[in-house]
Amino acid sequence: MNVLKKCILSSFILVFFFTIIPAVHAAEGQMYLVNVDTIELKDAPKSNANVIGNLIEGDKLTTFEEHNGWVKTFFRGEAAWVLENNLQAIYLNDEGELASEKSSQSYKAITAEGGLINLPSETAKLDSPNLKSASMEITRNQKNNLSGYHFIVDAGHGGKDGGAMAKKMKEKDLTLSTAKLLAEELKEEGAAVTLSRKDDTYISLDNRTIISNSSDADAFISVHYNANKNPKAAGISTFYHSSKHSKLANKIQNALVIATSMNDRGTKQANYKVLRSNRKPAVLLELGFITNPDELDKIKSITYQKNAAESIVEGIKKYFLENY
Ligand SMILES: [Zn+2]
Numbered sequence: 001m002n003v004l005k006k007c008i009l010s011s012f013i014l015v016f017f018f019t020i021i022p023a024v025h026a027a028e029g030q031m032y033l034v035n036v037d038t039i040e041l042k043d044a045p046k047s048n049a050n051v052i053g054n055l056i057e058g059d060k061l062t063t064f065e066e067h068n069g070w071v072k073t074f075f076r077g078e079a080a081w082v083l084e085n086n087l088q089a090i091y092l093n094d095e096g097e098l099a100s101e102k103s104s105q106s107y108k109a110i111t112a113e114g115g116l117i118n119l120p121s122e123t124a125k126l127d128s129p130n131l132k133s134a135s136m137e138i139t140r141n142q143k144n145n146l147s148g149y150h151f152i153v154d155a156g157h158g159g160k161d162g163g164a165m166a167k168k169m170k171e172k173d174l175t176l177s178t179a180k181l182l183a184e185e186l187k188e189e190g191a192a193v194t195l196s197r198k199d200d201t202y203i204s205l206d207n208r209t210i211i212s213n214s215s216d217a218d219a220f221i222s223v224h225y226n227a228n229k230n231p232k233a234a235g236i237s238t239f240y241h242s243s244k245h246s247k248l249a250n251k252i253q254n255a256l257v258i259a260t261s262m263n264d265r266g267t268k269q270a271n272y273k274v275l276r277s278n279r280k281p282a283v284l285l286e287l288g289f290i291t292n293p294d295e296l297d298k299i300k301s302i303t304y305q306k307n308a309a310e311s312i313v314e315g316i317k318k319y320f321l322e323n324y
Contacts, residue, residue: 030071032087034059038148038216039087041080045070051279052080052244054218056148061087078244144324146317147190152217154274155179155195156224156284159202164227164290169300171290172200175223177302178287181309182223189313209277218320219248220282221312222274225299227291234292235263239284241275249283252315259311260304262288262295285312 034055042049045067053075055061061082063071070081156175157163163171176197183193194215196208212220226233238253240246249267257264265286275282287308288299298304317324 030089031060031062032071032082032084032089034061034086035088036086038150039082040216041073041075041082042070043078043080045072045081049081051281052078053281054149054216055082144317144321145190146186146313146320149190149320150192150194150215150217151186151316152194152196152212152215152220152280153179153183153186154208154212154220154222155197156222158197158200161202164225166227166290166296167293169290169296171225171227174225174290174299174305176200178305178308179223181302181306182221182312185306185309185313186316189317205273206277208274212274212282213277213279215280217280219316220274220278220280221252221316222282222284224284224286226286226289228289229291231292233289234295235265236260236288237265237286238267239270239272239275239286240267241270241272241278241282243269245281245283248281248316248319251319252283252285252312255311255315255318256285256287256308259307259314 034057036057038054038056040051041053041055043052044050061073063073063082063084065072066084067081069084071084071087073080073082155172155178157170157172158176159172161172163175165171176199179195180198183195186193194211194217196211197203208222226237236253236256238249238256240249246267246269253264253267256262270284272284275284288295288304290296290299
């Protein structure tokens with residue numbers, strides 16, 4: 001094909017898309033861009049609804065319904081509501097917008113099953129039958145660190161509450177040093193971190209959940225060490241309350257078991273207060289048995305705690321970063 005023909009053809013294609021796309025979008029839903037640091041996705045169109053995720057600046061979403069100032073989209077296969085006034089409407093018939101859309105590498109959309117489909121361009125996005133059946137629409141900023149995310153790291157026990165104890169080793173001390181290492185690892189990934197306690201003070205379970213629920217955190221990670229009458233009891237387990245958060249628990253548990261070679265006690269649903277009253281995705285980690293002499297030698301070492309912290313971050317990244 002000669003150059004002139006190519007020029008004519010591409011001009012025709014551009015004119016065609018500028019003409020056709022706004023009409024298609026009007027029928028399919030309104031596109032929005034997140035232009036504030038972070039906003040919450042809720043499971044219902046009201047401010048006291050459960051938080052099921054967060055969007056960060058640069059994320060795009062398409063909405064399908066409006067209700068009292070809230071707009072509905074889909075996230076990890078669930079209906080999700082966002083306050084409309086935190087969003088900036090975008091239109092593809094604007095020349096600048098279309099240019100910036102096209103400069104993105106590829107679009108990743110989360111399907112109803114929670115998987116990803118790669119969309120090579122905005123055009124394919126509109127034409128894709130997969131996407132329509134998936135009824136999804138959030139495209140996240142492509143990145144491989146945790147910048148823009150905020151985590152509550154909760155060191156179990158503290159002050160008058162020592163937690164489990166064996167051979168003069170107190171759980172509250174092990175949880176604090178591990179929580180601090182975890183906070184450091186998360187900050188290295190660009191995340192903001194709030195520690196529920198930074199020293200040996202008593203914080204009630206209510207206050208721990210208040211810290212979480214009153215924040216814009218993306219997840220709450222509670223660090224504990226286990227105890228059992230049987231000194232042979234060993235290994236790591238991860239607990240969650242809402243089944244919505246079992247996936248986060250699984251990702252962290254898997255990463256921990258692989259990196260530490262500890263016994264895998266699995267993930268379990270549990271009715272712990274800090275999980276039950278938490279409106280953020282919340283997990284409680286039991287990182288080994290203080291009552292098992294072999295395991296105690298291991299878990300009291302900074303090497304083990306740092307390894308555990310790194311693998312918790314690995315699990316968090318596998319959960320939150322779609323293309324990680
Ligand atoms: Zn504990």
